Amino acid sequence: MSDRIFSLDAALSRRQPALPEGVSAVRILLVDDDPAVRKTLVDGINAIAGASICGEASDSEDAFDLLVRARPDLIVMRADLPGMSGLQVTRSVMVRQPTPIIVTADLATPDPEIAFESLRSGALALIPRPASAAAGRDLAARIVACARLAGASASNLVEIPDAPGVPVAPRLITLVAGDGALGPAMRLFDDLPRLTAPLLLATSIDSAFFPAFVSWLSDLIPQGAIAAIQSNGGPLSSGPVHVLPAGTIATITPEAGVSVITGLSGPGNISTFDLLLTTMAETLGAASAAVLFGHIGTGGASGLLALQKTGSRTLAEFPAACPFAQAPGLARRIGAAEFCGSASELAAYLRDLVTPPDTSPPAAGPMS
Template sequence: MVTVADRIFSQPAAASSQVHPEEPPVRVLVADGDPAIRSLVRKMLGDHPGCSDCIEAQDTDDVFAALETSPPDVILLGSAFAGMNGLQVTRAVMVRQPVPVVIMADVEEEDLDRAFECLRSGALEIVPRTEESLSSSDTFSRLLDLARQAKALQPRHDAPEIQGNVSSLPVDVLFLMAGTGALGAALRVYQAAEFSSSIPVVLVTALASSLLPDFVRWLDETLEGGAKLVDLATGQPLTAGPLNVVAASVLPRVVASDGRGVILAGLPDIPWMTPDTSSGENGFDVLLASTAEIAAKEAVAVLLGGLHSSGAAGLSLLKRAGGRAFVELPALCPFARSSFTAVRIDAANVYATVSGLVTLLDDLNAQRALPGA
């Protein structure tokens, strides 16, 4: 029998993002008002062969001076920062000179909320602003890997909006696949489209599972309709109303679609199924492949432009099975890879901007509301 995993790993995919020794070293800018934090980061990076230079910034003037004189490949930025906070700095960097930003956040609720706003504004990831985290080689390997992947991307200006035929079959679930760097686009689509009150909408995020409870709390307080964490253990169908949130790292999959609705569960804890990215983004492909098998005709999936290519192979399966597969193009994330991977393997029915995606989703919603639909 051909399994979900067989289908996923037989699909065309981008080359692995693993770092090789011959890859160029990375320049890091650590921006934090605490000299002890900067010293700890500098020490750790000084011992890491992948880092060529660690530049320190104690305030926003230092950050923007460094961007002018010695541009870094990645910024490690404290959420609470002197002069401008991390959110304001993130927004300014993305407007002036996009550079990958990783946020250091304290455990206090206010600081985490600001860090989540940074993700919505273009930051790629959050790491704990603790001695334990900032003394971990895994933290800095991940930081340098993000920088290398973003650095390797070639600017693309040849991405016209492409439209295709979209089935008007009833829609029972909408999946928003938000990989690294794509949270802002996903929330724009969710807040502007009209589906949320009529069918379950599921945000699939690459965020670390340790941050998920606080992230869902923040979304619940931020979004008009609220948000809730999907319970993969109960076998209960997804419901409309609050935004349903699930982490890609738990490898969610569709296990049933019937008169009660669509039901999600997690894959068994089998070692070979562990995703090969630390953010667990291969879970996008697991979810989309299972959707293609069980609920293709009832589902719409939107792949928002993120740093990795994860999700493109699963989206291709959904399209082939008769599902509706949409891709954000061009992407709001300046370091997007997934959109162009999807184009290369012909993974979607439609490629459109955020506003174009909203229009298409609203059209589907209007068709759904017609008598006899």
């Protein structure tokens, strides 16, 4: 065994706080070539009840070895690993042995595209590499929470209904793509022409990486992308996709715009995705549409139900491409999604919704 692979189960011999009832234990594999970064994250994760480090690796070769032997619940991996990058490892893991992955990157990295492509290829989230012990503790809490969400029970498959009947042209289309759902969202954009209705994309992209992400996304998708930073509630324009970062407290206005609230830590017991969709239901009702992509956790399902009850068009990616997705399955179980399908099927539905097919009879030919 390489001396760069560290003890698989050293955490078993240490004393940990008691695990609260109903909270799952998680085993995490760290992959980073910097021992100081690994130590910072190890210390932070080890302080959390029920969380343990099942292995540490400094390169991709050791990471693959540990993936097979340690069977981690989550991998935390540097995006720009030397040799085989985090992007290449992510793609390989998702083919060999699908495992939740969080990629890390320096805030001042000169090449954030590798991290964003890792998200596109199936990684759940992108977080900054810790620069201090305090930052390590905060990131450790996020890592463990993500691992527990990804490990929750998968949704059972249910019968998928046919597309509903006569569509209503929406004034706004909101796309919800949380952790693990970026890839399907981008596949939808590949199949979607420029629409006359504005598109709003709510993401889980960390605000620290958000400007670079919007620039990267704008270069890759046909529609282009801009940050949804309006705070006056004016109507969103059609054309480029308007993008919201993680944790943004945003509401939809009667003018089919977005109002962004800054300086608050969170909306209480309702997720930011549900808050966004619920206000969309209240202000636009049937003159709106929403797509819930397959991400971990259940955020967005309740908001989709609120929209469905107003007559809005509600869509969900189901079965989800992300093997750890929960939100669309919940939306189907509670009757929130009226149409489900793959990214390409969702794109086809939106094309017909905004530009209904011409059903008028053909013009009569010349009389003979």
